[in-house]
Amino acid sequence: MPIPEGQPIIDTMIGFPMRDPKQAYAHITRQTKDAESRERLKMPAGYMFKDIPDHEGLQEDPVAVTLAEMDKHGIAVGLVGLRSEEGRRAVREHPDRFVGCLSVDPNKGMDAVREIVAMHAEYGIRAVDVFPAGTFPQVAINDKKMYPIYAKCVELDLPIFVCAGVPGPRVRMEPQKVEYLDEVMYDFPELTLVTRHGCEPWTDLAVKLMLKWPGLHYSTSAFAPKHYPREIIDYANTRGADKVLYAGYFPMGLTLDRIMRELPAVPFKDSVWPKFLYDNAARILKLT
Template identity: 75%
Template structure:
């Protein structure tokens, strides 16, 4: 059960030091109603983390280079990054050896969102799409029919979609992210590769049952410090789900890579699970050689 040190890690949720945190998180804070979320938290789910890292920005330094330094320090070979912002799009274009792109979309935009996926696929070679159902305005549930054109385009282009599921960290309603909604989506789109983000709590047991049921449903460990990985997920990876669980961090949003990598070796994965978890599953889903 020893974590290998020679596996080139693929991080399926990493980002760059924020140039303007208030602007970055405005899509959430415009929904929240409590004073703490609107003013005192470093990030909208900051109350959930013991030590939310500083934004990591350094005057006069390129945020992409700062993240690359962190990746090199911790053995992360490739990072999946959002391409909505200037830094993500530039990183994917100039360092395709280290970064692959995902496009965040809002299903409320209808065909605009679909056209954005096609454009990013053509111009930036994105490898994935992602949606935060509870973070859209108005909120759009995982199984809402507004999501269906997004799912259909992902199938057509052969792109996986990363979808937040379970109770969200920001203080917004959780109803759009109920885990049972995944069952309907996977039934209607059996070819769709869907990876959950942010834990699926408190329905982790159900998430495991659905992964057993649906071949193309996966789970990533984003936004969880390794010491808090759900027991059900670790047990599933160690039994019949070694091919279904993907490593995802949360740098720099809520966790430092120092903390993640210090805690990760203590996760009781079996020896044969580690390479799949750290790299192979993500490499297969994201078409990374």
């Protein structure tokens, strides 16, 4: 079904061009062991993507570049990371277009919790995110080091975005097994948790867990639309219209040109598009 004309979009995973990708991804590549990941790939999962946006040596303002791309494709609001100066500046200078998400490392213990509180007070962050397989040492989705993070998100009424499924970078997959979500949602029934990066090869299990747990959601980050899992499309078209959120992957691995070119071919029902592209994220991020 076609996307409704003029439908606004909230992109729950967008970023800014990186002049020095090697430095930007050092926190991931430091735990890889193969030479290609360490020395030759543009980004840690670069072997999986074609036509990765290349902005090395960029002279333009990275925030302006992303804003122009958003305007071109009808993206009203972007959820951006606040680890970079560009992310913090974007939220300060364009609060109507960008909202902040703080990436945290549960290995830091209470320092990570204090950082959430501080960034919530200073920047009004709308979400927290964790990349379990990318932490060093790795921390699994259900590791008790994660529990203070989950508890603080519940206390501040913040959603948490968590990567689940086999990671793209060549690191161990064990921390991101989808089955671990069941324990977390059992222990934190008030938590709003949104998965990132596909949940493959356990998308069937992810759907079953979303049916079970009201606070569990799925975002389409890092997937070109023609590769959205069939199980997720079918779920959104039936009982999961309120549970599936749009997320892109610009500029990390996909161009918005490609995403928006392929998106209209996704067989969502007419009633699903507004929820997928805007309403679900607006509710979760409290933008309404």
